[in-house]
Amino acid sequence: FYYFHLDINDHSPTFKKSFIQLPIAENLPIDYEIPLESAVDNDYGLFSIQNYELYPIINNPFVLLKRSKPILKLKKTLDREIKSNYLLKLIAYDGGQPSLSGEQNIEIIVTDVNDNAPIFDQMFYRKSLPENQPIDSIIFKIHANDQDEGENARITYSIEDQLNIFNINQQTGEIYLKKSLDYEKQRSYSITIKARDHGIPQLNNYATLTIDVTDVNDHVPNVLLTEVNGTIMNNHQINLSECISK
Numbered sequence: 001f002y003y004f005h006l007d008i009n010d011h012s013p014t015f016k017k018s019f020i021q022l023p024i025a026e027n028l029p030i031d032y033e034i035p036l037e038s039a040v041d042n043d044y045g046l047f048s049i050q051n052y053e054l055y056p057i058i059n060n061p062f063v064l065l066k067r068s069k070p071i072l073k074l075k076k077t078l079d080r081e082i083k084s085n086y087l088l089k090l091i092a093y094d095g096g097q098p099s100l101s102g103e104q105n106i107e108i109i110v111t112d113v114n115d116n117a118p119i120f121d122q123m124f125y126r127k128s129l130p131e132n133q134p135i136d137s138i139i140f141k142i143h144a145n146d147q148d149e150g151e152n153a154r155i156t157y158s159i160e161d162q163l164n165i166f167n168i169n170q171q172t173g174e175i176y177l178k179k180s181l182d183y184e185k186q187r188s189y190s191i192t193i194k195a196r197d198h199g200i201p202q203l204n205n206y207a208t209l210t211i212d213v214t215d216v217n218d219h220v221p222n223v224l225l226t227e228v229n230g231t232i233m234n235n236h237q238i239n240l241s242e243c244i245s246k
């Protein structure tokens with residue numbers, strides 16, 4: 001009993017780990033509680049741990065609940081797309097005069113949830129194409145952006161319509177002409193393009209591409225010859241074989 005009165009505050013509160021990382025999904029509900037490990041102080045009574053504090057005070061989505069052990073409680077919704085990590089400091093104090101303390105740094109890593117659908121740069125696109133546009137040529141490139149990360153942001157493009165006249169590269173969004181156009185048959189096409197991500201569940205969005213087919217002069221050989229003759233005569237000598245091959 002004599003020794004009890006002689007106890008001095010010769011131990012500081014100590015955390016088992018001075019730094020911990022806590023991965024937490026961005027859709028964690030408000031008031032969710034995350035229990036933390038208590039610090040240890042080998043002194044008795046008041047000289048043992050009396051209090052915890054959590055920093056920073058502002059710009060911290062968590063508050064500290066002080067029960068028998070410290071608990072983080074979420075008070076603001078998280079959004080990984082805005083802020084993906086928080087550096088917090090938990091300090092344990094004993095009741096000595098002056099009090100001794102120990103601290104633990106906590107990195108909150110906000111992990112991604114698929115909460116954003118791909119967004120096209122535009123909802124409506126328009127493109128003019130001559131009716132003699134070569135098959136398999138790239139006629140357009142469409143682009144959508146997804147703010148999530150990893151698979152949640154990986155986009156696959158597809159053409160929804162069954163026209164079978166256009167093809168799309170699922171990864172790049174490049175659109176190809178698959179069949180020849182004919183101004184006399186159809187002057188305009190409207191295709192719906194879907195962008196989906198690879199999250200669970202998948203999210204998607206749509207855009208519309210309107211293609212206007214433009215008329216091309218039927219007398220193509222005459223036009224070409226005139227151009228070839230004109231160009232070459234204005235420059236150097238006439239290459240007869242080139243003229244004939246056209």
Ligand SMILES: [Ca+2]
Pocket residue numbers: 009010011012013041042043047048049094095096100
């Ligand atoms: Ca102590």
Ligand SMILES: [Ca+2]
Pocket residue numbers: 026078079080081115
């Ligand atoms: Ca989010």
Ligand SMILES: [Ca+2]
Pocket residue numbers: 026080081112113114115116147148149
């Ligand atoms: Ca997200």
Ligand SMILES: [Ca+2]
Pocket residue numbers: 114115116117118146147148152153197199203
């Ligand atoms: Ca997404």
